Amino acid sequence: MAPQLVTASVIVEWYNMTHAELGRAARMLSELAAQAASLYEADEQARVRLAQPLDLVIACESKDGSSLQHVQSTLSGLTSATAVVPRLLPIADSRYCSLKNAGAAASSGEIIIFLDSDVIPEPNWLAVLLETFASPRVSVVVGNTYVDCAGPSAYPKAMALTWMFPLRDPSNQLTPSTWFYANNVAFRREAFLSRQFSDVAGLTHAAAKLLVERLQRDGVAIWNAGGARASHPPPNGSIHFMMRAIAGGRARAFLEPHPKAVNMMRWMQSDIGSVTWGCKQIVLNGSSVGLRWWQLPVAIVFPAAYYSLRYLGSLLSTLTPGLMRNRFDL
Numbered sequence: 001m002a003p004q005l006v007t008a009s010v011i012v013e014w015y016n017m018t019h020a021e022l023g024r025a026a027r028m029l030s031e032l033a034a035q036a037a038s039l040y041e042a043d044e045q046a047r048v049r050l051a052q053p054l055d056l057v058i059a060c061e062s063k064d065g066s067s068l069q070h071v072q073s074t075l076s077g078l079t080s081a082t083a084v085v086p087r088l089l090p091i092a093d094s095r096y097c098s099l100k101n102a103g104a105a106a107s108s109g110e111i112i113i114f115l116d117s118d119v120i121p122e123p124n125w126l127a128v129l130l131e132t133f134a135s136p137r138v139s140v141v142v143g144n145t146y147v148d149c150a151g152p153s154a155y156p157k158a159m160a161l162t163w164m165f166p167l168r169d170p171s172n173q174l175t176p177s178t179w180f181y182a183n184n185v186a187f188r189r190e191a192f193l194s195r196q197f198s199d200v201a202g203l204t205h206a207a208a209k210l211l212v213e214r215l216q217r218d219g220v221a222i223w224n225a226g227g228a229r230a231s232h233p234p235p236n237g238s239i240h241f242m243m244r245a246i247a248g249g250r251a252r253a254f255l256e257p258h259p260k261a262v263n264m265m266r267w268m269q270s271d272i273g274s275v276t277w278g279c280k281q282i283v284l285n286g287s288s289v290g291l292r293w294w295q296l297p298v299a300i301v302f303p304a305a306y307y308s309l310r311y312l313g314s315l316l317s318t319l320t321p322g323l324m325r326n327r328f329d330l
Contacts, residue, residue, distance in 0.1 A: 003042060008126075009109030013099035014060035024233065028328035029118045032056070033084050035126040040083035048130045051083045055108045060118075061088030061101035074289045078081050097197040100182065102233040104192055104252070112192050117122045118182035119145060121230040128227040129186045134176055139191040139220055143228030144169040149289050157289040158299035159234035162278035164248075167288070172227035182208040182223060184230045191220060206251040245306045249313025250324050255282050271307040278303025 009230075010032060012025075036054035039046070091102045104112050115121065124141065132141045146168040147160035160167060165181070182197065195214050197207040215222060235241040249267075256263055274299055282291065282299045291299055317324040 002044060002196065003046040003049040004131070004252070005049055006111055006133065007051050007055070007109045007131050008111040008113060008130060009055035009104075009107030009111045010059060010115055010126075011100055011103035011107060012056070012058045012115055013096060014058060014094075014117050015094065016098045022205050025122060026118045028115070028117065029056075031121055031123070031206070032115070032126070035121070035123065037083040039127055039130070040125055048134070049125055050083070050176075053083050054126075054236070055088050055109050056084050056086045057103040058086065059089045059091060059103040059106075061099075062092055077083075090309050091302075095199060097182075097199040101196045101199065107189075110189050112189055113186040114182055114184070115230070116232075119183045119230045119232050120148070121228075125230055127229050128225050132223060133186070133188065137153070137221065138223055139184045139188045140141035140180070140215060140222045141225050141228070142177055142222060143184040143230055144226055145181055145184040145230050145232050147234050149234075154291060154295040154299045154300060156234045157291045157295075158278075158282060160289050160304040161281040161285060161291075161299075162274075163234065163302040165171035165232060167285075168229060168260070169226040175220045175226070177224035178216075179212055180208055180330055182211075183232065186230065191215075206255055209255070240304070242309055245309035246313035246316075249310040249315070250317040252310075253314040253317035256323070263318060264315065267311055271311040272308040274310075275304050278307070 007328060012028075014025075032054075039220060040053060042049045042051040054323050089103055089106055091099065093099075093102075100114055100146065104114075111130060113126075121143075129141055129143060132138050147156060147165050149156040149160040149165055195211060195218075198210040198214075199207065212222065234246045239315070252267065253263070277302050282296060282303070286296060286299065313324075
């Protein structure tokens with residue numbers, strides 16, 4: 001059987017590089033180029049082939065000279081990669097979703113893939129995503145993003161168990177899903193461009209949730225490809241940890257239009273439950289990510305701190321919405 005021929009665009013925002021390390025983006029681009037070369041040069045035995053070089057669009061803020069310089073230096077290593085056509089897309093609006101939407105609008109592929117600048121795909125990630133679109137019923141596919149917990153430290157291991165992302169999925173199954181994160185997801189071109197991410201000030205990472213709700217209303221199924229795995233770093237340092245937690249609480253407050261007193265009690269119950277769940281995860285499943293028994297007391301501190309800060313973010317956003325709306329925007 002002849003391989004499926006596809007054209008694809010990968011959209012990378014440079015927004016997250018404000019908090020991540022430039023080395024991660026370089027590793028991501030290197031891995032992406034290698035996978036594109038494999039699919040572009042694949043033989044007739046392959047299940048999928050790129051019909052033309054991968055369209056790589058890197059969207060960044062045009063006003064930020066240091067970001068432009070970083071992008072250009074990172075892209076310099078790809079200029080000789082014949083299986084990738086890298087394009088730098090500077091835009092005036094630096095917000096996370098604006099960068100993604102602009103990148104998609106400027107892309108050319110029939111399949112649009114969003115990959116964040118701090119996320120590193122595992123080998124075969126690109127092939128798995130593209131192969132799923134062989135079925136005409138598939139319009140949206142989410143990959144398995146998990147927290148990179150390599151190394152001896154208890155911190156990334158605790159975050160891998162208790163933060164927003166699931167653990168690494170060892171399966172290669174395609175299953176129905178009811179959610180996705182915007183850092184590792186693919187769309188048929190029309191499925192995305194007719195909807196796009198809602199670019200709401202102060203709700204950066206809630207845009208994926210809003211798009212999921214729109215897709216569900218429109219009857220568009222979301223699929224999870226377990227084999228499309230990619231690693232995400234934990235929050236980078238104490239300041240970023242604090243800001244991510246508070247930003248999550250702020251987004252929750254702005255998205256839930258219930259009476260203040262009702263919300264405050266619900267959020268408190270939810271976050272106490274999250275701390276309890278996180279502690280159980282660490283105690284019961286710590287060994288699955290390499291936590292040692294003597295690291296357990298330290299590891300428990302991280303979910304307790306994170307979900308306490310998330311509650312604080314919701315509380316402040318309810319009491320002082322004007323003050324919080326333009327702060328902790330990440």
